[in-house]
Amino acid sequence: SAVISQKPSRDICQRGTSLTIQCQVDSQVTMMFWYRQQPGQSLTLIATANQGSEATYESGFVIDKFPISRPNLTFSTLTVSNMSPEDSSIYLCSVDPQSSYGYTFGSGTRLTVV
Amino acid sequence: GNSVTQMEGPVTLSEEAFLTINCTYTATGYPSLFWYVQYPGEGLQLLLKATKADDKGSNKGFEATYRKETTSFHLEKGSVQVSDSAVYFCALSDQRRDDKIIFGKGTRLHILP
Numbered sequence: 081s082a083v084i085s086q087k088p089s090r091d092i093c094q095r096g097t098s099l100t101i102q103c104q105v106d107s108q109v110t111m112m113f114w115y116r117q118q119p120g121q122s123l124t125l126i127a128t129a130n131q132g133s134e135a136t137y138e139s140g141f142v143i144d145k146f147p148i149s150r151p152n153l154t155f156s157t158l159t160v161s162n163m164s165p166e167d168s169s170i171y172l173c174s175v176d177p178q179s180s181y182g183y184t185f186g187s188g189t190r191l192t193v194v
Numbered sequence: 195g196n197s198v199t200q201m202e203g204p205v206t207l208s209e210e211a212f213l214t215i216n217c218t219y220t221a222t223g224y225p226s227l228f229w230y231v232q233y234p235g236e237g238l239q240l241l242l243k244a245t246k247a248d249d250k251g252s253n254k255g256f257e258a259t260y261r262k263e264t265t266s267f268h269l270e271k272g273s274v275q276v277s278d279s280a281v282y283f284c285a286l287s288d289q290r291r292d293d294k295i296i297f298g299k300g301t302r303l304h305i306l307p
Contacts, residue, residue, distance in 0.1 A: 086237075113294070122283060122299045123238075172237060174295070183228070183287070183295055187237035 082107050082175050086186030093163055093193050100159045101189045103173035108153035111176040114146070117188070118169045126171075129156045163193045196221045200284045200298035207274055208306050215269040215301050217258075217284035225286040227251075227260050227267040228295070232281045241269075241282070276305045 083106040093099050103112065111130055115123040127135040127148055135148040149157045160167050170188045200217040207213060219225065229241040229251070242251030247262035256271045267284060284298040 122297045123295075125294055128294070183240065185230075185238040 082109060082184045084173060084175060084184055084186040086173055086189060088189055089187065090190040091192070093191065095164050095193055097163055098159055098161045099163065099191060100157050101171055101173075103156045103158075103186055105154045105175055109175040110153070112150065112156045113174040113176075114148060114156075114158045115172045115174060115185075116169045117172065123172065126158070160191065163191075165193045167191065168193045196223075196225065196286060196288060196296050198284050198286055198296055198298035200282075200301055202299070203281075203302040204304055205301060206304040206306065209276055210273045211305075213269070213271040213274045213278075213303070215282055215284075215303070217267045217269065217298060219265050219267065219284075219286050221265075221286060221288060223288040225288040227258070228285040228287070229256070229258055229267070229269050230283040230285060230297075232283065232300075234280070238283070274303075274305050276307050279303055279305045 085104045087102050091099055111128055113128055114126040116126055117123045125138050126141045126146055127137045129135045129148050129150040131150045131153050145161055147159045168191055170190050172188045173186045174183050197220045201215055226245045228243045230238045231241045232238050241256055242253040244251040244260035247260055250259045258267050258269045260267055281300045281302045283300045285295050287295045
């Protein structure tokens with residue numbers, strides 16, 4: 081299965097600032113996904129990122145708040161903009177299955193907004 | 195739309211006890227089913243999967259069978275260990291429709307020594 085490196089692993093940020101999370105995959109993948117996991121909750125899909133096109137956002141998530149880049153088939157970034165304490169969550173990237181093994185997730189970015 | 199429902203936790207068991215975590219799903223297509231595990235402070239790891247009816251996924255002593263007639267994918271383990279303490283997520287995806295994974299709310303498992 082693909083190996084995903086996600087960074088930073090954690091950060092504490094001031095409200096009103098922005099944080100960019102990076103996701104690097106060790107192989108080329110068609111689709112990458114960004115999820116949010118709020119404290120004690122399950123994972124919610126933010127958007128799907130395809131190389132060469134704009135990301136597709138799920139209901140409740142907008143590009144201005146969560147801009148995504150996908151410059152090539154091995155890399156993507158998610159920016160959390162104009163942060164508020166409600167954005168404190170774990171953010172995870174995931175890639176589509178390149179083998180029968182299934183989806184792979186990054187280790188996550190634990191964001192705390194103060 | 196597609197959805198996943200799993201039993202609420204936390205579930206607390208003694209070491210060597212039998213574990214069942216229930217999971218049922220609703221899907222209009224032919225989903226693949228997954229169990230993911232999240233150990234404290236870590237990201238998600240795929241535990242096991244099944245891609246069609248009657249398939250049994252297994253890994254690390256855990257098993258789950260894809261039951262189309264009952265739309266279920268219950269996770270079982272015959273003898274749990276303290277190291278199994280984690281949050282377990284049931285999930286589905288239907289690659290013939292899109293590649294999104296839909297997760298259940300997660301079940302926190304505590305194993306007491």
